[in-house]
Amino acid sequence: xxxxxxxxxxxxxxxxxxxxxxxxxxxxxxxxxxxxxxxxxxxxxxxxxxxxxxxxxxxxxxxxxxxxxxxxxxxxxxxxxxxxxxxxxxxxxxxxxxxxxxxxxxxxxxxxxx
Amino acid sequence: xxxxxxxxxxxxxxxxxxxxxxxxxxxxxxxxxxxxxxxxxxxxxxxxxxxxxxxxxxxxxxxxxxxxxxxxxxxxxxxxxxxxxxxxxxxxxxxxxxxxxxxxxxx
Numbered sequence: 001x002x003x004x005x006x007x008x009x010x011x012x013x014x015x016x017x018x019x020x021x022x023x024x025x026x027x028x029x030x031x032x033x034x035x036x037x038x039x040x041x042x043x044x045x046x047x048x049x050x051x052x053x054x055x056x057x058x059x060x061x062x063x064x065x066x067x068x069x070x071x072x073x074x075x076x077x078x079x080x081x082x083x084x085x086x087x088x089x090x091x092x093x094x095x096x097x098x099x100x101x102x103x104x105x106x107x108x109x110x111x112x113x114x
Numbered sequence: 115x116x117x118x119x120x121x122x123x124x125x126x127x128x129x130x131x132x133x134x135x136x137x138x139x140x141x142x143x144x145x146x147x148x149x150x151x152x153x154x155x156x157x158x159x160x161x162x163x164x165x166x167x168x169x170x171x172x173x174x175x176x177x178x179x180x181x182x183x184x185x186x187x188x189x190x191x192x193x194x195x196x197x198x199x200x201x202x203x204x205x206x207x208x209x210x211x212x213x214x215x216x217x218x219x220x221x
Contacts, residue, residue: 031207040123042200042213043158050207058208090158092209101146101204105158 006106023091032074120212137201146204
């Protein structure tokens with residue numbers, strides 16, 4: 001579906017544990033994004049990547065790191081999860097370029113930190 | 115910095131009534147604006163973009179640079195329009211979203 005998959009789709013973890021969310025695309029798009037969705041806040045950008053090993057911070061990057069070792073995979077890591085990181089995480093991809101600034105979203109990963 | 119404001123958290127209308135979801139933006143460059151929609155238990159999807167100037171599912175949106183607005187309109191709401199709607203602004207290789215407006219259409 002849309003060439004983008006996220007895993008895991010649901011995860012419950014405890015405060016202080018590391019968590020990694022994976023985004024995989026089959027579209028060969030250059031740009032990949034991680035957003036979090038929270039009631040009353042909408043979607044906020046965490047990190048994004050504009051190529052292999054090229055990443056940049058978004059609006060709410062504290063407590064998160066990312067890695068992109070190949071075009072198709074973009075990993076989001078919470079080094080030490082906190083309850084404030086309980087959220088739904090969305091990955092998105094974009095080809096960019098003239099007339100192509102459209103994001104395609106994954107199905108989301110629901111993370112609960114107890 | 116770029117900013118998108120959606121003043122209404124919730125908009126509740128009856129079927130057949132007109133709908134207008136408000137969106138205002140702040141951006142120093144030439145804006146590129148979008149509306150995304152998220153139906154219950156589904157992923158976020160593009161509804162329309164201003165450069166296309168098209169009507170999708172009966173919805174339209176006109177960019178008003180003077181008022182820095184990109185309001186979403188539909189003349190006759192349907193129950194299947196019930197969803198969360200996000201206005202978004204493209205800039206600096208990223209998409210900035212508003213906080214969203216939940217549209218509820220009652221029979």
